[in-house]
Amino acid sequence: xxxxxxxxGVSWQxxxxxxxxxxxxxxxxVLFTLVTIWLWQGIAAGRDTIGGFSHAELITYLIGTSxxxxxxxxxxxxxxxxxxxxxxxxxxxxxRPLSPLLTWFVRDQxxxxxxLTVGGTGLLLVAVYYRELLLPPTSLxxxxxxxxxxxxxxxxxxxxxxxxxxxxxxxxxxxxERFLLRIIGELAAGVIIPLSLLPNVLYQVVLWLPFKFFAxxxxxxxxxxxxxxxxxxELLQLVAWIxxxxxxVWITWRRGLRAYxxxxx
Amino acid sequence: MRFHRIAKLTSLFFRxxxxxxxxxxxxxxxxxxxxxxxxxxxxxxFEAVFLHVDRLGSWDRPAVLTLIATYLTFESLIIITFHxxxxxxxxxxLRKGTxxxxxxxxxxxxxxxxxRIIDTMDLISSTPILALWVYLISQGIVRPSLTDVAVFAYAxxxxxxxxxxxxxxxxSISFHSLVSTGLGRIxxxxxxxxxxxxxxxxxQQSQLLTYVIPFAVVxxxxxxxxxxxxxxxxxxxVTVPVVVFAWLAKVAWQRGLKAYSSASS
Numbered sequence: 001x002x003x004x005x006x007x008x009g010v011s012w013q014x015x016x017x018x019x020x021x022x023x024x025x026x027x028x029x030v031l032f033t034l035v036t037i038w039l040w041q042g043i044a045a046g047r048d049t050i051g052g053f054s055h056a057e058l059i060t061y062l063i064g065t066s067x068x069x070x071x072x073x074x075x076x077x078x079x080x081x082x083x084x085x086x087x088x089x090x091x092x093x094x095x096r097p098l099s100p101l102l103t104w105f106v107r108d109q110x111x112x113x114x115x116l117t118v119g120g121t122g123l124l125l126v127a128v129y130y131r132e133l134l135l136p137p138t139s140l141x142x143x144x145x146x147x148x149x150x151x152x153x154x155x156x157x158x159x160x161x162x163x164x165x166x167x168x169x170x171x172x173x174x175x176x177e178r179f180l181l182r183i184i185g186e187l188a189a190g191v192i193i194p195l196s197l198l199p200n201v202l203y204q205v206v207l208w209l210p211f212k213f214f215a216x217x218x219x220x221x222x223x224x225x226x227x228x229x230x231x232x233x234e235l236l237q238l239v240a241w242i243x244x245x246x247x248x249v250w251i252t253w254r255r256g257l258r259a260y261x262x263x264x265x
Numbered sequence: 266m267r268f269h270r271i272a273k274l275t276s277l278f279f280r281x282x283x284x285x286x287x288x289x290x291x292x293x294x295x296x297x298x299x300x301x302x303x304x305x306x307x308x309x310x311f312e313a314v315f316l317h318v319d320r321l322g323s324w325d326r327p328a329v330l331t332l333i334a335t336y337l338t339f340e341s342l343i344i345i346t347f348h349x350x351x352x353x354x355x356x357x358x359l360r361k362g363t364x365x366x367x368x369x370x371x372x373x374x375x376x377x378x379x380x381r382i383i384d385t386m387d388l389i390s391s392t393p394i395l396a397l398w399v400y401l402i403s404q405g406i407v408r409p410s411l412t413d414v415a416v417f418a419y420a421x422x423x424x425x426x427x428x429x430x431x432x433x434x435x436x437s438i439s440f441h442s443l444v445s446t447g448l449g450r451i452x453x454x455x456x457x458x459x460x461x462x463x464x465x466x467x468x469q470q471s472q473l474l475t476y477v478i479p480f481a482v483v484x485x486x487x488x489x490x491x492x493x494x495x496x497x498x499x500x501x502x503v504t505v506p507v508v509v510f511a512w513l514a515k516v517a518w519q520r521g522l523k524a525y526s527s528a529s530s
Contacts, residue, residue, distance in 0.1 A: 018443070018447075020447065021442075021446060021447035022447065023447065024447025024448055024450065024451055025446065025447040025450040025451075027447075027451060028447070028450040028451035028452075028453065028454035028455075029454060031451065031454055031455060032454040032455075032457060032458075035457070035458045035461070035466065035470075038466040038467050038470050039461050039465060039466055041467065042321065042322055042465035042466055042467065043314055043317070043318055043321065043465070047318070050317050050318070051316075051317050171289075171291060171292075172289060173289035173291075173292045174292070175289070175292045175296065176289070176291060176292030176293065176294070176295030176296045176299070177291075177292070177295055179292075179295065179296050179299045180295050180296075180298060180299040180302070182299075183299040183300075183302050183303050183306070184302070186303070186306060187306045187309065187310075192310060193310055193313055193314075197313050197314075197316070197317060198309070198313045199309075199312065199313060199316060202309065
Protein backbone atom coordinates (compact mmCIF):
# COMPACT_ATOMS: atom_id res chain seq x y z
CA UNK A 1 0.00 0.00 0.00
CA UNK A 2 2.95 2.28 0.74
CA UNK A 3 3.86 2.49 -2.94
CA UNK A 4 0.45 3.98 -3.73
CA UNK A 5 0.96 6.63 -1.05
CA UNK A 6 4.22 7.38 -2.79
CA UNK A 7 2.41 7.71 -6.15
CA UNK A 8 -0.04 10.13 -4.53
CA GLY A 9 2.88 12.15 -3.14
CA VAL A 10 4.64 12.28 -6.51
CA SER A 11 1.39 13.35 -8.19
CA TRP A 12 1.07 16.23 -5.71
CA GLN A 13 4.63 17.32 -6.43
CA UNK A 14 3.97 17.22 -10.19
CA UNK A 15 0.84 19.35 -9.89
CA UNK A 16 2.58 21.75 -7.53
CA UNK A 17 5.34 22.35 -10.09
CA UNK A 18 3.09 25.02 -11.62
CA UNK A 19 1.33 26.04 -8.43
CA UNK A 20 0.63 29.63 -9.46
CA UNK A 21 -1.04 28.38 -12.61
CA UNK A 22 -3.01 25.79 -10.65
CA UNK A 23 -4.03 28.45 -8.15
CA UNK A 24 -5.22 30.75 -10.93
CA UNK A 25 -7.25 27.96 -12.52
CA UNK A 26 -8.98 27.29 -9.23
CA UNK A 27 -9.47 30.99 -8.42
CA UNK A 28 -11.39 31.25 -11.71
CA UNK A 29 -13.85 28.70 -10.35
CA VAL A 30 -14.14 30.59 -7.06
CA LEU A 31 -14.87 33.85 -8.89
CA PHE A 32 -17.57 32.12 -10.89
CA THR A 33 -19.09 30.81 -7.65
CA LEU A 34 -19.28 34.39 -6.41
CA VAL A 35 -21.04 35.51 -9.59
CA THR A 36 -23.47 32.58 -9.34
CA ILE A 37 -24.25 33.55 -5.74
CA TRP A 38 -24.87 37.17 -6.81
CA LEU A 39 -27.22 35.95 -9.52
CA TRP A 40 -29.22 33.75 -7.14
CA GLN A 41 -29.36 36.56 -4.61
CA GLY A 42 -30.84 38.69 -7.38
CA ILE A 43 -33.32 35.94 -8.24
CA ALA A 44 -34.32 35.42 -4.60
CA ALA A 45 -34.49 39.13 -3.75
CA GLY A 46 -37.84 40.07 -2.23
CA ARG A 47 -39.00 36.44 -1.97
CA ASP A 48 -39.11 34.13 1.05
CA THR A 49 -38.45 30.97 -0.92
CA ILE A 50 -37.59 29.83 -4.44
CA GLY A 51 -38.90 26.37 -5.27
CA GLY A 52 -38.85 25.39 -1.61
CA PHE A 53 -35.36 26.82 -0.97
CA SER A 54 -35.02 29.69 1.47
CA HIS A 55 -32.44 32.41 0.77
CA ALA A 56 -30.01 30.86 3.29
CA GLU A 57 -30.59 27.36 1.92
CA LEU A 58 -29.82 28.55 -1.61
CA ILE A 59 -26.55 30.24 -0.58
CA THR A 60 -25.53 27.22 1.49
CA TYR A 61 -26.41 24.96 -1.43
CA LEU A 62 -24.35 27.01 -3.92
CA ILE A 63 -21.28 27.27 -1.68
CA GLY A 64 -21.54 23.57 -0.78
CA THR A 65 -21.80 22.47 -4.41
CA SER A 66 -18.85 24.72 -5.28
CA UNK A 67 -16.74 22.95 -2.65
CA UNK A 68 -17.77 19.62 -4.14
CA UNK A 69 -17.18 20.90 -7.68
CA UNK A 70 -13.65 21.97 -6.74
CA UNK A 71 -13.14 18.36 -5.60
CA UNK A 72 -14.60 16.63 -8.66
CA UNK A 73 -14.93 18.84 -11.67
CA UNK A 74 -11.79 20.95 -11.92
CA UNK A 75 -9.54 17.92 -12.18
CA UNK A 76 -8.80 16.70 -15.71
CA UNK A 77 -11.45 14.11 -16.20
CA UNK A 78 -10.01 10.94 -17.72
CA UNK A 79 -7.30 12.81 -19.70
CA UNK A 80 -4.47 10.90 -18.10
CA UNK A 81 -5.92 7.46 -18.80
CA UNK A 82 -6.68 8.40 -22.40
CA UNK A 83 -3.18 9.80 -22.98
CA UNK A 84 -1.34 6.93 -21.33
CA UNK A 85 -3.15 4.39 -23.46
CA UNK A 86 -2.81 6.34 -26.69
CA UNK A 87 0.83 7.34 -26.25
CA UNK A 88 1.93 3.95 -25.02
CA UNK A 89 2.94 5.14 -21.54
CA UNK A 90 0.70 2.42 -20.12
CA UNK A 91 3.50 -0.01 -20.97
CA UNK A 92 5.67 1.66 -18.34
CA UNK A 93 3.02 1.07 -15.67
CA UNK A 94 2.40 -2.49 -16.84
CA UNK A 95 6.02 -3.55 -16.27
CA ARG A 96 5.99 -2.16 -12.73
CA PRO A 97 4.68 -4.12 -9.73
CA LEU A 98 1.62 -1.88 -9.64
CA SER A 99 -2.03 -2.22 -10.52
CA PRO A 100 -2.62 0.29 -13.36
CA LEU A 101 -6.27 0.75 -12.36
CA LEU A 102 -5.30 1.44 -8.76
CA THR A 103 -2.48 3.75 -9.90
CA TRP A 104 -4.92 5.79 -11.99
CA PHE A 105 -7.37 5.87 -9.11
CA VAL A 106 -4.73 7.06 -6.64
CA ARG A 107 -3.52 9.77 -9.04
CA ASP A 108 -7.10 10.87 -9.65
CA GLN A 109 -7.76 11.11 -5.91
CA UNK A 110 -4.48 12.97 -5.34
CA UNK A 111 -5.43 15.53 -7.98
CA UNK A 112 -8.95 15.88 -6.62
CA UNK A 113 -7.61 16.44 -3.10
CA UNK A 114 -5.20 19.04 -4.39
CA UNK A 115 -7.86 21.02 -6.25
CA LEU A 116 -10.12 20.73 -3.21
CA THR A 117 -7.35 22.10 -1.01
CA VAL A 118 -6.54 25.02 -3.32
CA GLY A 119 -10.15 25.70 -4.37
CA GLY A 120 -11.45 25.09 -0.85
CA THR A 121 -9.13 27.77 0.52
CA GLY A 122 -10.60 30.34 -1.86
CA LEU A 123 -14.13 29.13 -1.18
CA LEU A 124 -13.54 29.40 2.56
CA LEU A 125 -13.15 33.15 2.05
CA VAL A 126 -16.49 33.20 0.21
CA ALA A 127 -18.02 31.11 3.01
CA VAL A 128 -16.67 33.49 5.67
CA TYR A 129 -18.11 36.46 3.76
CA TYR A 130 -21.55 34.82 3.65
CA ARG A 131 -21.25 33.28 7.13
CA GLU A 132 -24.50 34.81 8.35
CA LEU A 133 -26.42 33.09 5.58
CA LEU A 134 -24.64 29.75 5.84
CA LEU A 135 -26.64 27.00 7.47
CA PRO A 136 -24.91 24.46 9.70
CA PRO A 137 -25.55 20.76 9.02
CA THR A 138 -28.76 19.49 10.58
CA SER A 139 -26.97 16.86 12.70
CA LEU A 140 -23.66 15.10 13.21
CA UNK A 141 -24.99 12.02 11.45
CA UNK A 142 -25.92 14.23 8.48
CA UNK A 143 -22.26 15.33 8.28
CA UNK A 144 -21.04 11.73 8.38
CA UNK A 145 -23.50 10.60 5.69
CA UNK A 146 -22.67 13.69 3.61
CA UNK A 147 -18.95 12.82 3.70
CA UNK A 148 -19.70 9.18 2.83
CA UNK A 149 -21.78 10.31 -0.17
CA UNK A 150 -19.09 12.73 -1.37
CA UNK A 151 -16.35 10.09 -1.10
CA UNK A 152 -18.42 7.41 -2.82
CA UNK A 153 -19.43 10.02 -5.39
CA UNK A 154 -15.77 10.66 -6.14
CA UNK A 155 -15.27 6.91 -6.76
CA UNK A 156 -18.30 6.97 -9.06
CA UNK A 157 -16.85 10.02 -10.86
CA UNK A 158 -13.53 8.23 -11.43
CA UNK A 159 -15.27 5.09 -12.71
CA UNK A 160 -17.55 7.03 -15.06
CA UNK A 161 -14.84 9.12 -16.71
CA UNK A 162 -12.31 6.28 -16.48
CA UNK A 163 -14.66 3.98 -18.37
CA UNK A 164 -15.06 6.46 -21.21
CA UNK A 165 -11.32 7.23 -21.24
CA UNK A 166 -10.59 3.51 -21.59
CA UNK A 167 -12.33 3.50 -24.95
CA UNK A 168 -8.91 4.83 -25.99
CA UNK A 169 -7.92 1.16 -26.31
CA UNK A 170 -9.97 1.09 -29.51
CA UNK A 171 -10.06 4.74 -30.49
CA UNK A 172 -7.32 7.34 -30.95
CA UNK A 173 -9.24 10.02 -29.13
CA UNK A 174 -11.98 9.86 -26.48
CA UNK A 175 -12.22 13.59 -25.87
CA UNK A 176 -15.64 13.87 -27.51
CA GLU A 177 -17.26 11.23 -25.30
CA ARG A 178 -15.80 12.70 -22.12
CA PHE A 179 -16.73 16.22 -23.15
CA LEU A 180 -20.32 15.07 -23.65
CA LEU A 181 -20.28 13.54 -20.16
CA ARG A 182 -18.92 16.78 -18.70
CA ILE A 183 -21.58 18.88 -20.37
CA ILE A 184 -24.41 16.62 -19.19
CA GLY A 185 -22.79 16.67 -15.73
CA GLU A 186 -22.76 20.50 -15.71
CA LEU A 187 -26.52 20.50 -15.52
CA ALA A 188 -27.40 17.07 -14.15
CA ALA A 189 -25.08 17.25 -11.12
CA GLY A 190 -27.00 20.23 -9.78
CA VAL A 191 -24.00 22.52 -9.37
CA ILE A 192 -25.41 25.59 -11.10
CA ILE A 193 -29.02 25.02 -10.10
CA PRO A 194 -30.72 22.71 -7.59
CA LEU A 195 -32.21 19.94 -9.71
CA SER A 196 -35.64 20.29 -8.10
CA LEU A 197 -35.92 23.77 -9.68
CA LEU A 198 -35.68 22.34 -13.19
CA PRO A 199 -38.81 21.78 -15.30
CA ASN A 200 -40.48 18.64 -13.96
CA VAL A 201 -39.90 16.41 -17.02
CA LEU A 202 -36.19 17.21 -17.02
CA TYR A 203 -36.02 16.77 -13.25
CA GLN A 204 -37.45 13.26 -13.56
CA VAL A 205 -34.90 12.43 -16.28
CA VAL A 206 -31.82 13.65 -14.38
CA LEU A 207 -32.88 11.70 -11.30
CA TRP A 208 -32.25 8.53 -13.31
CA LEU A 209 -28.67 9.56 -14.09
CA PRO A 210 -25.67 9.04 -11.79
CA PHE A 211 -24.64 12.73 -11.88
CA LYS A 212 -27.09 13.66 -9.11
CA PHE A 213 -24.73 11.94 -6.63
CA PHE A 214 -21.96 14.44 -7.44
CA ALA A 215 -23.61 17.48 -5.87
CA UNK A 216 -27.40 17.52 -5.62
CA UNK A 217 -27.96 14.53 -3.31
CA UNK A 218 -25.06 15.33 -0.92
CA UNK A 219 -26.30 18.91 -0.54
CA UNK A 220 -29.91 17.81 -0.07
CA UNK A 221 -28.58 15.57 2.69
CA UNK A 222 -26.60 18.39 4.25
CA UNK A 223 -29.66 20.62 4.27
CA UNK A 224 -31.73 17.87 5.88
CA UNK A 225 -34.18 17.75 2.97
CA UNK A 226 -34.14 13.94 2.65
CA UNK A 227 -35.91 11.46 4.90
CA UNK A 228 -34.05 8.47 6.36
CA UNK A 229 -35.81 6.14 3.91
CA UNK A 230 -34.82 8.32 0.94
CA UNK A 231 -31.21 8.48 2.16
CA UNK A 232 -31.08 4.69 2.36
CA UNK A 233 -32.58 4.38 -1.12
CA GLU A 234 -30.13 6.88 -2.55
CA LEU A 235 -27.20 5.15 -0.86
CA LEU A 236 -28.29 1.81 -2.32
CA GLN A 237 -28.59 3.41 -5.75
CA LEU A 238 -25.14 4.96 -5.42
CA VAL A 239 -23.58 1.64 -4.43
CA ALA A 240 -25.41 -0.08 -7.30
CA TRP A 241 -24.01 2.50 -9.76
CA ILE A 242 -20.50 1.93 -8.38
CA UNK A 243 -20.86 -1.86 -8.74
CA UNK A 244 -22.23 -1.59 -12.30
CA UNK A 245 -19.63 0.96 -13.45
CA UNK A 246 -16.84 -0.83 -11.57
CA UNK A 247 -17.73 -4.07 -13.38
CA UNK A 248 -17.88 -2.22 -16.70
CA VAL A 249 -14.44 -0.69 -16.04
CA TRP A 250 -13.01 -4.10 -15.14
CA ILE A 251 -14.43 -5.79 -18.25
CA THR A 252 -13.31 -2.90 -20.49
CA TRP A 253 -9.84 -3.02 -18.94
CA ARG A 254 -9.47 -6.79 -19.52
CA ARG A 255 -10.69 -6.54 -23.10
CA GLY A 256 -8.74 -3.34 -23.73
CA LEU A 257 -5.49 -4.95 -22.63
CA ARG A 258 -5.94 -7.56 -25.35
CA ALA A 259 -6.32 -4.77 -27.90
CA TYR A 260 -3.44 -2.69 -26.50
CA UNK A 261 -0.42 -2.58 -28.77
CA UNK A 262 1.85 -0.12 -26.94
CA UNK A 263 1.40 2.34 -29.78
CA UNK A 264 3.55 5.44 -29.49
CA UNK A 265 6.56 3.99 -27.66
CA MET B 266 -4.98 41.99 -54.53
CA ARG B 267 -4.22 42.18 -50.81
CA PHE B 268 -7.82 41.33 -49.89
CA HIS B 269 -7.76 38.42 -52.32
CA ARG B 270 -4.62 37.09 -50.66
CA ILE B 271 -6.12 37.37 -47.15
CA ALA B 272 -9.30 35.64 -48.31
CA LYS B 273 -7.25 32.86 -49.89
CA LEU B 274 -5.18 32.40 -46.72
CA THR B 275 -8.29 32.37 -44.52
CA SER B 276 -9.90 29.79 -46.74
CA LEU B 277 -6.74 27.67 -46.58
CA PHE B 278 -6.59 27.91 -42.75
CA PHE B 279 -10.26 26.97 -42.60
CA ARG B 280 -9.81 23.88 -44.77
CA UNK B 281 -6.69 22.80 -42.86
CA UNK B 282 -8.47 23.19 -39.53
CA UNK B 283 -11.47 21.23 -40.79
CA UNK B 284 -9.25 18.40 -41.99
CA UNK B 285 -7.31 18.32 -38.71
CA UNK B 286 -10.44 18.19 -36.60
CA UNK B 287 -12.07 15.56 -38.78
CA UNK B 288 -9.08 13.28 -38.18
CA UNK B 289 -10.91 12.09 -35.05
CA UNK B 290 -14.34 11.95 -36.61
CA UNK B 291 -16.24 10.37 -33.71
CA UNK B 292 -14.85 12.86 -31.19
CA UNK B 293 -15.55 15.69 -33.65
CA UNK B 294 -19.26 14.94 -33.96
CA UNK B 295 -19.67 14.11 -30.28
CA UNK B 296 -18.03 17.42 -29.42
CA UNK B 297 -20.44 19.23 -31.73
CA UNK B 298 -23.39 17.52 -30.03
CA UNK B 299 -21.92 18.51 -26.65
CA UNK B 300 -21.47 22.12 -27.66
CA UNK B 301 -25.04 22.35 -28.91
CA UNK B 302 -26.14 20.76 -25.65
CA UNK B 303 -24.14 23.33 -23.70
CA UNK B 304 -26.02 26.12 -25.45
CA UNK B 305 -29.29 24.34 -24.66
CA UNK B 306 -28.24 24.18 -21.01
CA UNK B 307 -27.95 27.98 -20.86
CA UNK B 308 -31.51 28.20 -22.20
CA UNK B 309 -32.75 25.48 -19.82
CA UNK B 310 -31.15 27.28 -16.88
CA PHE B 311 -33.03 30.50 -17.57
CA GLU B 312 -36.24 28.64 -18.42
CA ALA B 313 -35.97 26.98 -15.00
CA VAL B 314 -35.37 30.34 -13.33
CA PHE B 315 -38.40 31.87 -15.08
CA LEU B 316 -40.56 29.03 -13.77
CA HIS B 317 -40.07 30.60 -10.36
CA VAL B 318 -39.73 34.35 -11.02
CA ASP B 319 -41.18 36.83 -13.53
CA ARG B 320 -38.16 39.10 -13.86
CA LEU B 321 -34.42 38.94 -13.44
CA GLY B 322 -33.38 42.41 -12.35
CA SER B 323 -35.04 44.63 -14.94
CA TRP B 324 -35.11 41.81 -17.50
CA ASP B 325 -38.20 39.79 -18.42
CA ARG B 326 -38.09 36.45 -20.24
CA PRO B 327 -38.03 37.82 -23.83
CA ALA B 328 -35.26 40.28 -22.93
CA VAL B 329 -33.23 37.48 -21.37
CA LEU B 330 -33.71 35.40 -24.54
CA THR B 331 -32.18 38.28 -26.51
CA LEU B 332 -29.34 38.41 -24.00
CA ILE B 333 -28.68 34.67 -24.37
CA ALA B 334 -28.65 34.92 -28.16
CA THR B 335 -26.23 37.85 -27.96
CA TYR B 336 -23.97 36.13 -25.46
CA LEU B 337 -23.88 32.83 -27.38
CA THR B 338 -23.09 34.72 -30.59
CA PHE B 339 -20.14 36.41 -28.90
CA GLU B 340 -18.95 33.19 -27.31
CA SER B 341 -19.02 31.42 -30.66
CA LEU B 342 -17.34 34.27 -32.51
CA ILE B 343 -14.38 34.44 -30.19
CA ILE B 344 -13.96 30.67 -29.86
CA ILE B 345 -14.16 30.16 -33.63
CA THR B 346 -11.57 32.84 -34.26
CA PHE B 347 -8.98 34.13 -31.81
CA HIS B 348 -9.55 32.87 -28.28
CA UNK B 349 -7.91 29.45 -28.45
CA UNK B 350 -5.27 30.68 -30.87
CA UNK B 351 -4.09 33.27 -28.37
CA UNK B 352 -4.85 31.75 -24.98
CA UNK B 353 -3.81 28.14 -25.66
CA UNK B 354 -2.05 27.61 -28.99
CA UNK B 355 0.37 30.53 -28.70
CA UNK B 356 1.77 29.40 -25.30
CA UNK B 357 2.17 25.97 -26.85
CA UNK B 358 4.15 27.43 -29.77
CA LEU B 359 6.36 29.35 -27.33
CA ARG B 360 7.08 26.21 -25.30
CA LYS B 361 7.85 24.10 -28.34
CA GLY B 362 9.93 26.81 -29.97
CA THR B 363 7.78 26.96 -33.10
CA UNK B 364 6.90 30.63 -32.62
CA UNK B 365 9.90 31.61 -34.76
CA UNK B 366 7.85 30.56 -37.76
CA UNK B 367 5.45 33.43 -37.05
CA UNK B 368 7.90 36.24 -36.38
CA UNK B 369 9.90 35.55 -39.53
CA UNK B 370 6.93 35.82 -41.90
CA UNK B 371 6.26 39.12 -43.75
CA UNK B 372 2.87 39.61 -42.07
CA UNK B 373 1.87 41.29 -38.78
CA UNK B 374 2.46 38.73 -36.02
CA UNK B 375 -0.61 39.28 -33.82
CA UNK B 376 -3.31 38.85 -36.51
CA UNK B 377 -1.41 35.91 -37.97
CA UNK B 378 -1.15 34.12 -34.59
CA UNK B 379 -4.61 35.19 -33.48
CA UNK B 380 -6.56 33.98 -36.50
CA ARG B 381 -4.40 31.11 -37.71
CA ILE B 382 -6.76 28.30 -36.75
CA ILE B 383 -10.44 28.80 -37.49
CA ASP B 384 -12.32 26.40 -35.24
CA THR B 385 -14.61 24.56 -37.64
CA MET B 386 -16.04 22.44 -34.84
CA ASP B 387 -17.42 25.52 -33.13
CA LEU B 388 -18.46 27.03 -36.42
CA ILE B 389 -20.70 24.03 -37.14
CA SER B 390 -22.01 23.84 -33.58
CA SER B 391 -22.95 27.53 -33.71
CA THR B 392 -25.71 27.04 -36.26
CA PRO B 393 -28.45 26.68 -33.59
CA ILE B 394 -27.67 30.28 -32.57
CA LEU B 395 -28.85 31.40 -36.00
CA ALA B 396 -32.06 29.46 -35.38
CA LEU B 397 -32.46 31.27 -32.06
CA TRP B 398 -32.07 34.66 -33.78
CA VAL B 399 -34.61 33.66 -36.44
CA TYR B 400 -37.01 32.63 -33.66
CA LEU B 401 -36.52 35.92 -31.79
CA ILE B 402 -37.11 38.00 -34.92
CA SER B 403 -40.01 35.93 -36.24
CA GLN B 404 -41.78 36.05 -32.87
CA GLY B 405 -41.33 39.81 -32.70
CA ILE B 406 -39.24 39.52 -29.53
CA VAL B 407 -36.50 41.50 -31.24
CA ARG B 408 -37.87 44.45 -33.22
CA PRO B 409 -35.02 46.91 -33.46
CA SER B 410 -35.10 50.24 -35.24
CA LEU B 411 -32.25 51.21 -37.56
CA THR B 412 -30.68 53.24 -34.74
CA ASP B 413 -30.89 50.22 -32.42
CA VAL B 414 -29.13 48.09 -35.02
CA ALA B 415 -26.40 50.70 -35.42
CA VAL B 416 -25.88 50.94 -31.64
CA PHE B 417 -25.92 47.13 -31.43
CA ALA B 418 -23.24 46.92 -34.12
CA TYR B 419 -21.12 49.46 -32.22
CA ALA B 420 -21.56 47.46 -28.98
CA UNK B 421 -20.56 44.26 -30.80
CA UNK B 422 -17.39 45.92 -32.08
CA UNK B 423 -16.66 47.06 -28.51
CA UNK B 424 -17.26 43.53 -27.23
CA UNK B 425 -14.95 42.01 -29.80
CA UNK B 426 -12.28 44.64 -29.11
CA UNK B 427 -12.53 43.95 -25.37
CA UNK B 428 -12.34 40.17 -25.67
CA UNK B 429 -9.54 40.36 -28.24
CA UNK B 430 -7.63 42.66 -25.88
CA UNK B 431 -8.07 40.29 -22.95
CA UNK B 432 -7.01 37.29 -25.03
CA UNK B 433 -3.94 39.25 -26.17
CA UNK B 434 -3.05 40.13 -22.57
CA UNK B 435 -3.34 36.46 -21.55
CA UNK B 436 -1.25 35.49 -24.60
CA SER B 437 1.38 38.13 -23.81
CA ILE B 438 1.89 36.78 -20.30
CA SER B 439 2.92 33.43 -21.79
CA PHE B 440 6.07 35.16 -23.13
CA HIS B 441 7.18 35.56 -19.52
CA SER B 442 5.79 32.39 -17.95
CA LEU B 443 6.17 28.70 -18.75
CA VAL B 444 2.51 27.87 -18.17
CA SER B 445 -0.19 30.53 -18.33
CA THR B 446 -3.38 28.55 -18.84
CA GLY B 447 -4.57 29.56 -15.35
CA LEU B 448 -5.04 33.17 -16.39
CA GLY B 449 -6.88 32.00 -19.50
CA ARG B 450 -9.16 29.97 -17.27
CA ILE B 451 -9.96 33.00 -15.07
CA UNK B 452 -10.77 34.94 -18.23
CA UNK B 453 -13.10 32.15 -19.39
CA UNK B 454 -14.90 32.01 -16.04
CA UNK B 455 -15.33 35.79 -16.00
CA UNK B 456 -16.54 35.70 -19.59
CA UNK B 457 -19.36 33.41 -18.43
CA UNK B 458 -20.72 36.31 -16.38
CA UNK B 459 -21.67 37.92 -19.70
CA UNK B 460 -24.65 35.58 -19.99
CA UNK B 461 -26.28 37.02 -16.88
CA UNK B 462 -28.18 40.31 -16.90
CA UNK B 463 -25.67 42.52 -15.11
CA UNK B 464 -28.23 44.47 -13.10
CA UNK B 465 -29.54 41.21 -11.61
CA UNK B 466 -26.14 40.70 -9.94
CA UNK B 467 -26.46 43.75 -7.69
CA UNK B 468 -25.69 47.45 -8.16
CA GLN B 469 -21.99 47.44 -7.33
CA GLN B 470 -21.37 44.22 -9.22
CA SER B 471 -23.23 45.60 -12.21
CA GLN B 472 -21.08 48.75 -12.22
CA LEU B 473 -17.92 46.68 -11.84
CA LEU B 474 -18.87 44.51 -14.82
CA THR B 475 -19.92 47.49 -16.93
CA TYR B 476 -17.40 50.23 -16.22
CA VAL B 477 -14.31 48.50 -14.80
CA ILE B 478 -13.96 45.02 -16.30
CA PRO B 479 -16.71 45.45 -18.88
CA PHE B 480 -17.92 41.88 -19.45
CA ALA B 481 -21.37 43.43 -19.82
CA VAL B 482 -20.24 44.32 -23.31
CA VAL B 483 -20.50 40.67 -24.40
CA UNK B 484 -24.11 40.33 -23.24
CA UNK B 485 -26.18 42.91 -21.43
CA UNK B 486 -24.97 46.02 -23.29
CA UNK B 487 -25.56 44.82 -26.89
CA UNK B 488 -28.81 43.10 -25.86
CA UNK B 489 -30.07 46.34 -24.32
CA UNK B 490 -29.04 48.14 -27.51
CA UNK B 491 -31.15 45.76 -29.55
CA UNK B 492 -34.12 46.30 -27.28
CA UNK B 493 -33.68 50.08 -27.54
CA UNK B 494 -32.92 50.36 -23.82
CA UNK B 495 -29.29 51.41 -23.92
CA UNK B 496 -28.56 54.97 -22.85
CA UNK B 497 -25.75 57.06 -24.42
CA UNK B 498 -24.17 57.39 -20.95
CA UNK B 499 -23.78 53.63 -20.56
CA UNK B 500 -22.45 53.32 -24.10
CA UNK B 501 -19.87 56.01 -23.47
CA UNK B 502 -19.07 54.64 -20.03
CA VAL B 503 -18.39 51.20 -21.39
CA THR B 504 -16.25 52.52 -24.25
CA VAL B 505 -13.66 53.98 -21.88
CA PRO B 506 -12.55 50.71 -20.19
CA VAL B 507 -12.57 48.94 -23.56
CA VAL B 508 -10.12 51.53 -24.91
CA VAL B 509 -7.99 51.15 -21.76
CA PHE B 510 -7.92 47.35 -22.15
CA ALA B 511 -7.01 47.72 -25.84
CA TRP B 512 -4.09 49.97 -24.89
CA LEU B 513 -2.98 47.56 -22.15
CA ALA B 514 -3.12 44.70 -24.65
CA LYS B 515 -0.95 46.64 -27.10
CA VAL B 516 1.65 47.39 -24.42
CA ALA B 517 1.59 43.81 -23.10
CA TRP B 518 1.99 42.34 -26.57
CA GLN B 519 4.90 44.62 -27.48
CA ARG B 520 6.67 43.83 -24.20
CA GLY B 521 6.02 40.14 -24.74
CA LEU B 522 7.53 40.23 -28.21
CA LYS B 523 10.56 42.10 -26.86
CA ALA B 524 11.04 39.45 -24.18
CA TYR B 525 10.86 36.63 -26.71
CA SER B 526 14.25 35.00 -27.10
CA SER B 527 13.41 32.11 -29.42
CA ALA B 528 13.33 28.88 -27.46
CA SER B 529 14.27 26.76 -30.46
CA SER B 530 17.47 28.52 -31.48
